Amino acid sequence: MSIKQRLFLLLLSTVLVLMSVALYAQQQENTNRNKFRQLYQELPTPNVYRTASGAPGHQYWQQQADYKIALELDDENQRIYGEETITYHNNSPDPLEYLWVQLDQNRRAKDSDTYKTQTSEMSERMSARELKELDPDFDGGFKLEYVRAADGKSLPYTVVKTMMRVDPPQPLMPGEQFSFQVKWWYNINDRMEIGGRSGYEYFEEDDNYLYTIAQFFPRMAVYNDVEGWQNKQFLGRGEFTLPFGNYEVEITAPSDHYVAATGTLENMDEVLTPDQMKKYEQAKRERTTPVIIVSEEEARENEKQKSREKKTWKFKAENVRDFAFASSRKFIWDAMGVEMSDGSIVLAMSMYPKEGNPLWEKYSTKAVAHTLKWYSHYTFDYPYPVAWSINAQRIGMEYPMICFNFGRPEKDGTYTERTKYGMIGVIIHEVGHNYFPMIVNSDERQWTWMDEGLNSFVQYLAEQQWERDYPSRRGPAYKIVDYMKGDKDKISPIMTNSESIFQFGNNAYGKPATALNILRETVMGRELFDYAFKMYANRWKFKHPSPADFFRTMEDASAIDLDWFWRGWFFTTDHVDIAIDDVKWYRLDTQNPEVENDFARQKEKTAPRNISSIRNEKEIAKTQDEADPSLRDFYTDYDPLEVSVLDKEEYRDYLGRLSEEEKQLLMAGKNYYELAFRNTGGLVMPIILRFEYTDGSSEEHRIPAEIWRLNHQRVSKVFVTEKEVRQIILDPYLETADTDTGNNYYPPRQEISRFELFRKKNERWDEGEENPMQRARRAKTKVEGTN
Numbered sequence: 001m002s003i004k005q006r007l008f009l010l011l012l013s014t015v016l017v018l019m020s021v022a023l024y025a026q027q028q029e030n031t032n033r034n035k036f037r038q039l040y041q042e043l044p045t046p047n048v049y050r051t052a053s054g055a056p057g058h059q060y061w062q063q064q065a066d067y068k069i070a071l072e073l074d075d076e077n078q079r080i081y082g083e084e085t086i087t088y089h090n091n092s093p094d095p096l097e098y099l100w101v102q103l104d105q106n107r108r109a110k111d112s113d114t115y116k117t118q119t120s121e122m123s124e125r126m127s128a129r130e131l132k133e134l135d136p137d138f139d140g141g142f143k144l145e146y147v148r149a150a151d152g153k154s155l156p157y158t159v160v161k162t163m164m165r166v167d168p169p170q171p172l173m174p175g176e177q178f179s180f181q182v183k184w185w186y187n188i189n190d191r192m193e194i195g196g197r198s199g200y201e202y203f204e205e206d207d208n209y210l211y212t213i214a215q216f217f218p219r220m221a222v223y224n225d226v227e228g229w230q231n232k233q234f235l236g237r238g239e240f241t242l243p244f245g246n247y248e249v250e251i252t253a254p255s256d257h258y259v260a261a262t263g264t265l266e267n268m269d270e271v272l273t274p275d276q277m278k279k280y281e282q283a284k285r286e287r288t289t290p291v292i293i294v295s296e297e298e299a300r301e302n303e304k305q306k307s308r309e310k311k312t313w314k315f316k317a318e319n320v321r322d323f324a325f326a327s328s329r330k331f332i333w334d335a336m337g338v339e340m341s342d343g344s345i346v347l348a349m350s351m352y353p354k355e356g357n358p359l360w361e362k363y364s365t366k367a368v369a370h371t372l373k374w375y376s377h378y379t380f381d382y383p384y385p386v387a388w389s390i391n392a393q394r395i396g397m398e399y400p401m402i403c404f405n406f407g408r409p410e411k412d413g414t415y416t417e418r419t420k421y422g423m424i425g426v427i428i429h430e431v432g433h434n435y436f437p438m439i440v441n442s443d444e445r446q447w448t449w450m451d452e453g454l455n456s457f458v459q460y461l462a463e464q465q466w467e468r469d470y471p472s473r474r475g476p477a478y479k480i481v482d483y484m485k486g487d488k489d490k491i492s493p494i495m496t497n498s499e500s501i502f503q504f505g506n507n508a509y510g511k512p513a514t515a516l517n518i519l520r521e522t523v524m525g526r527e528l529f530d531y532a533f534k535m536y537a538n539r540w541k542f543k544h545p546s547p548a549d550f551f552r553t554m555e556d557a558s559a560i561d562l563d564w565f566w567r568g569w570f571f572t573t574d575h576v577d578i579a580i581d582d583v584k585w586y587r588l589d590t591q592n593p594e595v596e597n598d599f600a601r602q603k604e605k606t607a608p609r610n611i612s613s614i615r616n617e618k619e620i621a622k623t624q625d626e627a628d629p630s631l632r633d634f635y636t637d638y639d640p641l642e643v644s645v646l647d648k649e650e651y652r653d654y655l656g657r658l659s660e661e662e663k664q665l666l667m668a669g670k671n672y673y674e675l676a677f678r679n680t681g682g683l684v685m686p687i688i689l690r691f692e693y694t695d696g697s698s699e700e701h702r703i704p705a706e707i708w709r710l711n712h713q714r715v716s717k718v719f720v721t722e723k724e725v726r727q728i729i730l731d732p733y734l735e736t737a738d739t740d741t742g743n744n745y746y747p748p749r750q751e752i753s754r755f756e757l758f759r760k761k762n763e764r765w766d767e768g769e770e771n772p773m774q775r776a777r778r779a780k781t782k783v784e785g786t787n
Helices: 003-029 104-108 128-134 274-285 296-305 359-378 417-432 449-466 477-484 504-523 526-540 547-556 563-570 593-606 611-619 645-656 660-668 772-779
Strands: 064-074 079-089 099-102 143-149 157-160 163-166 177-187 199-203 208-213 245-254 258-261 291-294 310-320 325-328 332-339 345-352 386-391 396-399 402-405 578-587 671-679 687-693 698-703 714-721 725-730
Touching: 143 163, 245 258, 245 325, 258 310, 258 345, 258 386, 274 291, 274 332, 274 345, 296 332, 325 402, 332 359, 345 359, 359 386, 359 417, 359 449, 359 526, 386 417, 396 417, 402 417, 417 449, 449 504, 449 547, 477 504, 504 526, 504 563, 526 547, 547 563, 578 725, 593 645, 671 725, 687 714, 698 714
Parallel strands: 064 245, 345 386, 386 402
Antiparallel strands: 064 079, 079 177, 099 163, 143 177, 157 163, 199 208, 208 325, 245 310, 258 325, 291 332, 332 345, 396 402, 578 671, 671 714, 687 698, 687 725
16 A cells, blocks of 8 residues: 555545534534433333332332341451351242352452443552552351251252352243352451451450351342342452341350340350349330349459350341341440330330440430431331441441441540540441431442432431531531532542542532531421432332432422432532623613612712812812803703703603503512522522612512523522612522632622741741641540540
C-alpha cells in the first residue's frame, strides 16, 4: 500500500469517527434530557413478582434455609470448629441444578482476592501494621473437612474463592427441599491487629479474650427473581444477602464464659445459676432501669478463673437471615424489658467488659430500648424476643438480634463528649440494623445504601428523640454539603455497586440519609413521608426488596411524582447550587400626578449626582443667569414635577374609564418582586424563600421543584407583597444541601472569612503562655463517671 493510500485511509477513518461523534451528539440533543422525565429506562419492568406500585406481586416467592449447627470455641488456640446441617427449601418456580454457599472467611485466606486487589503504596513513614498489610501472613480461610448429603454420602462441591457450589444428586425441583452437611474449622482473626467484622480482642492485663463471632459458618446464598443466584464474590465491603430460615445452634465454650447470641437461650437452667435466672425474669418486668444479671464484681472474679471445663449454650432462632454470637469470661450482663404496641415484651440486653464502664452500664441497654421504641414507631413492632448490644473495641457491626459496638472511657473512668455520643450513636445504628436489612432484607452485596442509608436516616430520627439537638453526624442537609461540592472524579452516584464506591461513608450512609430527610422535611412533608416509609417497611419485612420497590412504594403511597428526585440524588453526582440571579422591584403606576410626581421627586433626590455638577457648585461663583436675571424666563424656573390643573383633569378622565376591580388594583399599592433563579449545581430542588420586610415582619414561600420542569437552568417568578422587602433569603433553614449559600441573598450579603495567626516552628512561646496543643487539651471536655 502506498503512502498516499495510507494517508487517504487515515483521513477517511478520522472523518468517519468525527461523523459518528457528531451523530451521537445530535442524537443526545434530540432525546428527552428533561430533569423530570420518568424513570422507565432505569427501573425494571413490573411483573407478577414485583408490582408497579412497589409491593410484592401475587406470585412473589423467596427461598428458605434452615440450619442445625454445633460449634466449639477453642479459647486456647483461638479457633472455631463446626458442623452443620443445612436444609434448603426451593420455593421458586425454577429447577436448581446446583446450590451456592457463601464462604466469607475465605476473604482471609492467604490467596484471597481481597489482598490481591487491594491497592498499596510506600511512604517515607510507615507503621508496623501498614507494613504487615503489604504482606499478610494470617491464614483465616475455611478448612472444609467434608460436604455430604444427609445420608452421609459425599457430595461434589467446588470452592470458588468466597463461594462454594454444591451439586445435588439431581436438580432440586420447585417445592422440594434438600439437606446436606458441612464440617469445617478456621483460625479466628485478631481484630485489633488486622481488623474485621468478626474476631477476638485480647486483653493483655488479665490474659483474656473477648470473642465477637460472625460469618463463621458456610451460609446459603440468595436465589431470587432479580439476580438469580447472588454469588458475587465477597471482597470485604459489599456485605451480605441471605435467605430467611430457622436456626438451632449449640455453642460449646469454656464454662466460665457468658455467651450472647441470636435467638433465645433454650437451656438456661444448665448454664446460669438460680439467682441469675431469677434476675433474668425480673429484667422482663423492668421498664426504666436495667437489671444487673452478672455484676462487675462477678466479671472481675471470672477473669481470674481460666476454667478448662466447658459448657454448651443452646439457642433457637426463627425466621432470621443469619446468626452471630459473643463469648467471654469478662462479660458484665444487664437487661430490661421493652413493651411493643401489641403487648409483647422484648428483652433489651448488653454484655460488656469492665473496661466499658461506667459508660456501658449507664447507657447501653437504655439505648437499645430507645432504639426499639422509635424504630418500631417509624416502621413496625420489633418481632424478635431479644436485642443485644455487645461492647467490642473499634467496631460497629450488626446481625439479627445482636450487634457489636465500640465506645470505652479512659482507664480512670472519664470520657469525652465524642466518646459518649459516638457510643450512643453506634448502638442506635447497629441495633437499628435489625430493621434494615435483617428484617427488610435488601441485597447488601449489591446496594449498600438500601440498608446503611435507610438505617442512618432512621438513626437520625431516633437520636433526635434521645436528646434535644443531639449532635447527629448525618441527616441534616447542611452536613452533606462538603461532600456534594467535592471533586466529581472521586464521587459516585448512590446507585453504584458496593465494591465500586468512592467515599463509602458519605455515599452509602450520609447522602441517602440526607436525601430521605430532605424528602421528609421539604419535598413530601412529614405526614406523607412517614406513611409511605412505613408502608415500604411493612410491605417488605421478611422479604427481599430491590431499589425499584422502594422508589415505587414511596411514590405510590404518597401520590407525589419523585422520579426527578431519585434521578438527581441517586443516579447522578449533581449537587444543589441555586442562586438568586436577579431581583426587580415593581409598583403599579397609579397615574395620580400627586403620587407619581412625588415619587419621582424623591427618586431624583436620592439619585447619584454627576461629579461635574458637584464640583461646579463650589467652583462657579455665579452663572451668567444668576449675574443677569433678565436672562431668566418661564423655562428657567419651571418644575416639571409640580402638579398642574391639567394633570389633575387627565387623572380624573383616566379613573372614569376604569372598572371598580381595576380601581381597587390601582389603589392597593402592592409591590411586585420579579425574582430570577439560576441552577448552577444541576440538581433541581424546591425553592424555599423568606421575605423579610421593612416593618420587621417576615413571610415564607415554598415553591415545589416542578417550577424547573420546563427550564432546569433558569426560572423567574413574580411575588406580590403588601409590604416593602428589606431582605430575601433563599433556603433560609439550610434544608436543600445548597453548596453555595453566598448567592442566596438579596441584597447580596458579604460573608466574612476567618484566618488564623500562627508562629513559625522556630518561634518560642512565652513562659506561662498556652500553646495551641495545650489549649486543645484543655478544650477536651471530660465527664466524671461513677461505677
